[in-house]
Amino acid sequence: MxxxxxxxxxxxxxxxxxxxxxxxxxxxxxxxxxxxxxxxxxxxxxxxxxxxxxxxxxxxxxxxxxxxxxxxxxxxxxxxxxxxxxxxxxxxxxxxxxxxxxxxxxxxxxxxxxxxxxxxxxxxxxxxxxxxxxxxxxxxxxxxxxxxxxxxxxxxxxxxxxxxxxxxxxxxxxxxxxxxxxxxxxxxxxxxxxxGSVSAMPTAVFDFPGPVTVYAEKSSYESGQGATVVRATGAGEGDTRAVSATLTSPLVAAGWPVYEYRWSPGSDITDSSVLDSHAAAALALLQSGASTWSLTASVAEAPALGSEWQLGDAVRLLVQPGTSFGHPDGADVTARCWAWELDPAAGTVAPILVEGT
Known part of the structure; x- marks a missing residue:
């Protein structure tokens, strides 16, 4: 604990x-x-x-x-x-x-x-x-x-x-x-x-079964979570509104459906090149959809928060085959810790891992 x-x-x-x-x-x-x-x-x-x-x-x-x-x-x-x-x-x-x-x-x-x-x-x-x-x-x-x-x-x-x-x-x-x-x-x-530190082979490894008592993967292609065509908008109205180029993911040419996403990253942005940058960043994140892994592990047995890993670091979740209903063949995921929760009273730590960031 x-x-x-x-x-x-x-x-x-x-x-x-x-x-x-x-x-x-x-x-x-x-x-x-x-x-x-x-x-x-x-x-x-x-x-x-x-x-x-x-x-x-x-x-x-x-x-x-x-x-x-x-x-x-x-x-x-x-x-x-x-x-x-x-x-x-x-x-x-x-x-x-x-x-x-x-x-x-x-x-x-x-x-x-x-x-x-x-x-x-x-x-x-x-x-x-x-x-x-x-x-x-x-x-x-x-x-x-x-x-x-x-x-x-x-x-x-x-x-x-x-x-x-x-x-x-x-x-x-x-x-x-x-x-x-x-x-x-x-x-x-x-x-x-x-x-944080991003590595293809992070030293902080969370094992299930082991220190990890429960984990979950949440994948989504809902609006705002996944898109193959994006456009960012800025200041103005109608024909005078600042807009980015319309960016299309290579996935569309490979047979994926078109899912469009338009949004305003800032209502005061008037520079289309700035909007282009927002659109490129959004497409990189959205084209594969959102995939987030949450897990709860024992503080006493898991890699130590603050010394072995911290906010922003890449960490690894290793699920052994035959131990999980959701991933019967096991899973080996390396993703960044975008958030964490630490409950000293319960003796648990819970990193939130986001793939593709």
């Missing part, structure tokens, strides 16, 4: 520890996802809590950090907090990625800039008011021109999401780490062509 988290209530956005919260417990697993936020409901036993808990859990001002074996694994900003005559207070916290949906891009212009540099430049506008935020950026090798206007009311998270959705665009996530002084925590925003 995994060690139970040690919870800290910190000042947001400085990251300074206000109080340790020994009676704080999560109602579900800790979870992380690439390029977006997760939320967590928690309960605080006020009868067993030490002084300082009020400031350490203040809605809008507190950052909760969970450490397992002294490693920061999860952080979230407290948004609602309910308390009263009852012995317990209820909290809900959202990972820092969610905070970026509450911040808007100012007037910015980038010319011939690497896509990671654009993402870092957009995110840097938040830093003056979030002093615990650091940015680590790795170039993508793809350059572009971008203009952001305050009047467009585009959130920082939306801007980062649009860049991530481009063909060759950067992925991003925000990790909690100890501050060098150990009096608080820093938040490191990682921006890179790929978050």
């Amino acid at each position: 995994a060690s139970l988290p040690v919870w800290y209530g910190c000042d947001w956005p400085s990251g300074r520890i206000v109080a340790e919260l020994p009676s704080l417990s999560a109602s579900g697993p800790l979870s992380r996802r690439l390029g977006t936020f997760t939320t967590l409901s928690l309960s605080l036993d006020l009868g067993a809590q030490s002084p300082g808990w009020v400031a350490a859990t203040q809605e809008g001002r507190a950052l909760l950090v969970a450490c397992i074996d002294d490693v920061p694994m999860w952080a979230g900003v407290v948004l609602p907090r309910d308390r009263g005559s009852a012995r317990t207070a209820s909290l809900t916290a959202t990972t820092p990625e969610g905070y970026l949906a509450r911040r808007y891009t100012p007037d910015l212009a980038f010319t011939g800039s690497d896509l990671s540099s654009i993402a870092a430049g957009v995110l840097a506008t938040v830093q003056p008011t979030v002093p615990c935020l650091d940015i680590a950026s790795t170039p993508t090798g793809m350059v572009d021109d971008r203009i952001y206007r305050d009047s467009d009311d585009k959130t920082v998270s939306a801007a980062l999401g649009e860049l991530m959705a481009l063909d060759g665009g950067p992925e991003w996530t925000i990790d909690p780490v100890w501050a060098p002084s150990r009096t608080g925590f820093r938040l490191t925003a990682r921006i890179a062509p790929r978050i």
